Amino acid sequence: MPNVQTLDPSASPLDYYGWELRRQREANNLKQGQLGDIIFCTGSLIGQIETTKKIPTRDFSERLDAALGTGGVFSRLVGLVLRSQLPTWFQPYADMEARAAYISTYQAQLVYGLLQTEEYARAVLATGMPDDLESLVAARMERQRILERERPPLAWAVLDEAVLHRPIGGREVMRKQLQRLLDVADHRWMQIQVLPFAAGEHASLAGSFNMLRFDDDPDILYTEDVISGHMTASPDTVREASLRYARLQAAALSVEDSAALITRVMEERYGDRSRTEERAVA
Known part of the structure; x- marks a missing residue:
């Protein structure tokens, strides 16, 4: 008789997901391998997710719902599971970010998390040498789903020009990341400005910050x-940050000139070298 691991569904969202997966599978009289065949994965993966040794993905969850006819149970659960994989200190901010009507951010070093490609996010998160990098990447991608809503939050990002030049993940990753910035900037709910090196000293030399409005x-x-991260609703502090942000916006390039700079850096710094060399020879 195999030793079946007992799960406490109240222990965490991941435990509940595994418990519910096992319950639904057994209710359908399916072995792990049989369910795996139906949703195109291994029975071993089914077992690892049932016992919380692996984190489910959204794609896996959607295939489960289709196979088991659960009415979207796992697609809803996976959001909670992935959110729970965020660092404990970051989860309160992620919860508030998901509720915000307006997000404004100044980023001195990196692309804002909501705008990162999966490859860029993986390179950034790997610097912290986490135990489970893929879970953190999946959680960051899940966090971006707020931008896919019918009414996403309005957002304004001021990026230091250094963000464009720092080669996170290598040339191809950066090219895709800068293209991602250009793509999202085409949406009416997103505005992106670049604070150029030529601006010199500016209102937030102390570093990056985000403001959320509700x-x-x-x-x-x-x-x-x-x-760790720190949130405050102190009116005086928020007022000071708002003033600094307004000064950053005034010192930054216009939205149109920012897009032109992003395009130029993408092509000149991270473009196809063979094509660049061909043009030079010609």
């Missing part, structure tokens, strides 16, 4: 240090 709640300022 329909019915006080504005929030969010900052990070090396190991």
Whole structure:
């Protein structure tokens, strides 16, 4: 008789997901291998997810719902599971970010998390040497789903020009990342400005920060240090941050000139070298 691991569905979203997967599979009289064949994965993967040794993906969850006729149960659960994989100190901010009506961010070093490609995010997150990199990447991609809503939050990003030049993940990753910035900037809910090197000293030399605005709640300022994040709704602090942000916007290139700079850096710094060399020879 095999030793079946007992799960406590109240322990965590991941435990509940595994418990519910096992319950639904057994209710359909399917062995792990049989369910795996139906949704095009191994029975071993089914077992690892049932016992919380692997984190389910959204694609896996959608295939489960289709195979088991669950009415979207696993597609809804996976959002909670992936959110729970975020660092504990970051989860309160992610919850507030998901509720915000307006997001404004200044980023001095990196592309804002909501705008990162999967490859760029993986390179960034790998620098922290996490135990489960893929879970963190999946959680960051899940966090971006707020931009896919019918009414996404309005967003404004000011990026230091250094963000465009720092080769995170290599040339191809950066090319795709800069193209991603150009793509999202075409949406009416997103505005991107670049703060050029020529601006010199500016209003946020101390570093990056985000501001969240809500329909019915006080504005929030969010900052990070090396190991944690900090939120405050202090009116005086938020007012000071808003003033600094307005100065950053004034010093930055226009939205149109910013797109032109992103395009130029993408082509000149991260473009196809063979084509560049051909043009030079010609």
